[in-house]
Amino acid sequence: MPPASILDDIELIIDDIGGGGGSRPPVRGDGGDDNDPDRGRDRSWGKPSPRRYATAIALAMISILMFFMAMVAAFIVLRATSGKWVTFHVPWILWLNTALLLFSSLTLETARKKLAASDNRGFRQLWFLTTGLGLLFVAGQLAAWRSLVDQGVYASSTLASGFFYVFTAAHALHLLGGICALFYVGFRNFDKGDVTRALAAEVTSYYWHFMDALWVFLLLLLYFGR
Amino acid sequence: MVRIGARFAMVTHGNPGRGSADPSRSFFSRQLFTTDHKAVGLQYLFLALFSVFLGMGLSLLMRVFISPGPGHIGFFSAPGNASERYAALMLLHGSLMVFFVLTAAPQFGFGYFFLPLQIGAREMAFPSLSALSVWLTFASLLGISTSFFLKTGPGMSLWACSATCFCVADLISALNFCVTCIDLRTQGMTLPRLPMTVWSWLITAVLSLLIFSILLAACVLLLSDRFIGTHFFAVPFAASSALPLLWQRWFWFFAQAEVYVAVLPCFGIVSHLLSVFSRKPIWAERWSVLSLCAVGLSGFCIWGFHMFSSGLNPYAPFDFSMLASSLGIPAAFLIASWIGTLWNAKPQLTTAMLFSLGFLSFFLSGAVTGLFLSWRGAAPSAITDELVTGHFHLVLGIAATFAILGGLFFWFPKMFGRKLNETLGKIHFWLTFVGAYCIFIPMHWVGLLESSGVPSFAGSATIPRLGQNLHSFIAFAAAATVAAQLIFLANFFWSLFHGEKLATKNPWRATTLEWFVASPPPKGNFSVVEPVVYRGAYFFGVPFAGADFLPQLLAPETIVRRSS
Numbered sequence: 001m002p003p004a005s006i007l008d009d010i011e012l013i014i015d016d017i018g019g020g021g022g023s024r025p026p027v028r029g030d031g032g033d034d035n036d037p038d039r040g041r042d043r044s045w046g047k048p049s050p051r052r053y054a055t056a057i058a059l060a061m062i063s064i065l066m067f068f069m070a071m072v073a074a075f076i077v078l079r080a081t082s083g084k085w086v087t088f089h090v091p092w093i094l095w096l097n098t099a100l101l102l103f104s105s106l107t108l109e110t111a112r113k114k115l116a117a118s119d120n121r122g123f124r125q126l127w128f129l130t131t132g133l134g135l136l137f138v139a140g141q142l143a144a145w146r147s148l149v150d151q152g153v154y155a156s157s158t159l160a161s162g163f164f165y166v167f168t169a170a171h172a173l174h175l176l177g178g179i180c181a182l183f184y185v186g187f188r189n190f191d192k193g194d195v196t197r198a199l200a201a202e203v204t205s206y207y208w209h210f211m212d213a214l215w216v217f218l219l220l221l222l223y224f225g226r
Numbered sequence: 227m228v229r230i231g232a233r234f235a236m237v238t239h240g241n242p243g244r245g246s247a248d249p250s251r252s253f254f255s256r257q258l259f260t261t262d263h264k265a266v267g268l269q270y271l272f273l274a275l276f277s278v279f280l281g282m283g284l285s286l287l288m289r290v291f292i293s294p295g296p297g298h299i300g301f302f303s304a305p306g307n308a309s310e311r312y313a314a315l316m317l318l319h320g321s322l323m324v325f326f327v328l329t330a331a332p333q334f335g336f337g338y339f340f341l342p343l344q345i346g347a348r349e350m351a352f353p354s355l356s357a358l359s360v361w362l363t364f365a366s367l368l369g370i371s372t373s374f375f376l377k378t379g380p381g382m383s384l385w386a387c388s389a390t391c392f393c394v395a396d397l398i399s400a401l402n403f404c405v406t407c408i409d410l411r412t413q414g415m416t417l418p419r420l421p422m423t424v425w426s427w428l429i430t431a432v433l434s435l436l437i438f439s440i441l442l443a444a445c446v447l448l449l450s451d452r453f454i455g456t457h458f459f460a461v462p463f464a465a466s467s468a469l470p471l472l473w474q475r476w477f478w479f480f481a482q483a484e485v486y487v488a489v490l491p492c493f494g495i496v497s498h499l500l501s502v503f504s505r506k507p508i509w510a511e512r513w514s515v516l517s518l519c520a521v522g523l524s525g526f527c528i529w530g531f532h533m534f535s536s537g538l539n540p541y542a543p544f545d546f547s548m549l550a551s552s553l554g555i556p557a558a559f560l561i562a563s564w565i566g567t568l569w570n571a572k573p574q575l576t577t578a579m580l581f582s583l584g585f586l587s588f589f590l591s592g593a594v595t596g597l598f599l600s601w602r603g604a605a606p607s608a609i610t611d612e613l614v615t616g617h618f619h620l621v622l623g624i625a626a627t628f629a630i631l632g633g634l635f636f637w638f639p640k641m642f643g644r645k646l647n648e649t650l651g652k653i654h655f656w657l658t659f660v661g662a663y664c665i666f667i668p669m670h671w672v673g674l675l676e677s678s679g680v681p682s683f684a685g686s687a688t689i690p691r692l693g694q695n696l697h698s699f700i701a702f703a704a705a706a707t708v709a710a711q712l713i714f715l716a717n718f719f720w721s722l723f724h725g726e727k728l729a730t731k732n733p734w735r736a737t738t739l740e741w742f743v744a745s746p747p748p749k750g751n752f753s754v755v756e757p758v759v760y761r762g763a764y765f766f767g768v769p770f771a772g773a774d775f776l777p778q779l780l781a782p783e784t785i786v787r788r789s790s
Contacts, residue, residue, distance in 0.1 A: 048347065048348075048349075048351060048409060048410045049409050049410075051409060052351045052352075052405050052408075052409040052410070055404075055405045055408050055409050056351070056352070056401055056405045059401055059404050059405065059435060060401055062435065062436070063397055063400075063401070063435045063436070063438075063439045064439070066435075066436050066437075066439040066440060066443075067439035067440070067442055067443045068443075070439065070440040070443035070444065071443045071446075071447065074443075074447060074458065078458070154455070155450070155454045155455055155456050156454070156455030156456060156457070159456075159457060159458070162450070162456030162457060162458060165450075165454070165456070166446065166447065166450050166456065170446065
């Protein structure tokens with residue numbers, strides 16, 4: 001019969017552990033690499049490191065990139081194989097939107113600098129300016145759709161227009177997620193909890209710049225792939 | 227004489243409580259609306275259990291459907307409707323089995339439950355995402371099942387929506403798994419010390435993160451075709467041959483890698499079980515881990531090469547076969563590692579071990595029958611539906627199911643505090659093992675017969691009659707095997723409530739962390755002290771008197787040299 005108590009459960013009688021190999025005790029502070037058995041020593045037990053949000057956003061960006069690249073691949077394949085690629089006039093407002101979005105990245109970074117310098121007022125102003133610019137961008141995209149509809153270009157009209165609507169809609173949806181994050185960082189009270197405002201702002205900024213760069217890429221693709 | 231130090235005793239003694247039970251909350255809020263990783267894991271497992279029985283029922287229906295005899299069912303054989311109904315049946319069977327059983331059970335069922343336990347974490351990185359993913363999966367199951375009863379048009383739309391839902395759920399879970407593995411490992415749990423199971427969950431999660439976004443993109447384009455009238459897959463604007471190919475290729479790039487998503491966690495579970503029950507370390511453990519990575523990587527690259535390097539050419543046989551055969555190297559290494567682990571061992575033939583050995587057997591048979599398929603000379607004529615079906619089910623469906631069952635018999639005591647009945651388990655194993663071979667090997671023969679093209683002058687009716695006999699044999703074997711699963715079902719539910727209670731925490735004398743907490747594990751897993759890990763997961767058969775294993779969390783300073 002196996003013994004019942006927990007200690008007996010794993011009782012070991014050991015003749016010799018010499019040369020067993022691998023039974024290395026944790027050595028304190030021998031560097032921060034991954035083989036360091038002390039990694040995570042500084043965090044309080046039970047609360048996972050807040051850096052997990054940064055890891056998560058990095059992985060999520062890879063996944064989102066795969067999503068858009070799969071659609072881009074479809075775009076390229078269809079562009080090359082379709083018999084007639086009927087194009088349409090890209091609305092001028094897209095260029096204005098792009099400028100707004102690029103400018104919002106700039107204000108976001110400046111806001112983070114203000115936060116690092118603990119200028120909370122300046123941070124708030126710039127942060128909400130960024131949020132406003134993001135909202136303006138989405139409104140501008142809607143205006144672009146509107147002007148296409150006025151031209152009589154619908155999603156069902158041609159392959160090119162279908163891609164235009166799907167790309168812009170998918171990007172705008174992802175960007176709306178970013179806007180939600182901007183609002184969250186702007187309004188949340190960070191006094192309690194393990195996440196600091198600086199970390200939240202940092203994570204949001206990664207995503208925002210990524211969305212920014214992705215939009216520039218998509219726009220160039222749509223423009224040169226006409 | 228060695229005793230475990232007080233520090234370790236505190237870890238285990240701190241929690242007299244059973245399970246995450248908080249008596250003030252009702253069953254529903256405790257088990258259903260929870261973010262607890264163990265409850266989420268169990269939800270995934272029960273979802274899989276439901277789906278696997280539904281899927282098996284459907285496969286029986288399919289056998290009845292194609293049987294030549296009088297066994298037709300009124301509902302299906304309405305004139306003009308029959309082939310469409312059969313296609314719907316097959317779609318439902320495939321989606322249930324691939325999505326909700328093969329993808330969900332080994333990765334998310336066991337993964338959600340045991341990943342945090344094995345790396346010494348209290349929770350997943352994002353508990354609310356765990357709950358969100360299981361609910362999305364549930365919604366997707368509901369949608370896919372409902373789509374079967376709708377007319378073809380709306381049915382297809384609902385199916386596509388549900389598949390999209392599943393993609394999102396899978397992506398969320400994969401993200402959660404990756405971050406948990408990267409950031410939540412406990413003190414001392416370095417990457418080389420991770421158990422094989424954790425490695426396989428991590429690699430699968432990375433792979434899912436990449437490929438499910440591709441399927442998501444495909445689904446989004448398909449849905450926009452169906453709902454906003456774009457023409458990505460319908461053909462009016464393009465050269466006619468290109469577009470269906472696009473969808474096919476996309477789907478197969480996903481499906482190719484999806485095979486590895488389903489089978490990689492099974493590799494991990496089997497490696498783990500073989501080592502525990504052989505009482506031997508995994509042979510060449512580090513190389514096995516690298517092989518797992520390589521399988522994941524090349525599973526993904528087969529896709530990538532098609533898309534990028536071969537560009538528009540759908541047939542790039544050289545690239546494709548180079549990569550497909552380079553996949554053989556890590557797979558062969560894994561097989562070598564399993565056999566190396568078994569070599570000279572005195573395995574304990576528990577039911578869990580039997581199922582792992584069954585996995586090995588099916589995987590090897592599948593590899594052999596796969597030779598028929600990869601031999602290009604034979605390709606067009608010999609590749610009949612039956613041959614492919616037989617091969618696929620042997621190597622993926624049945625093998626993975628055996629790994630899942632092995633894992634279930636292994637971890638059931640930890641999940642519920644009671645053991646599954648071993649005698650019933652062994653009867654179930656042998657019936658299923660023999661039954662599965664009886665179904666799928668004759669299926670290969672049918673396939674070969676169909677393609678053999680033996681002229682019918684040699685006793686004109688012999689070949690067709692042989693084919694028919696084989697078909698009847700397969701149908702009979704399938705019915706018997708499905709019936710044998712009732713033994714498992716009975717065993718499962720009986721043991722859940724009346725099974726033999728565990729006398730110890732660690733009935734299999736395993737080394738990983740989950741075996742040193744209460745069964746079922748309490749809320750928060752490890753309560754008082756953070757577990758510290760001092761060594762790898764497979765210290766078995768080290769020649770100590772009295773015990774043949776070293777737990778991962780046993781501190782070296784508590785191991786004292788015997789004074790004799």
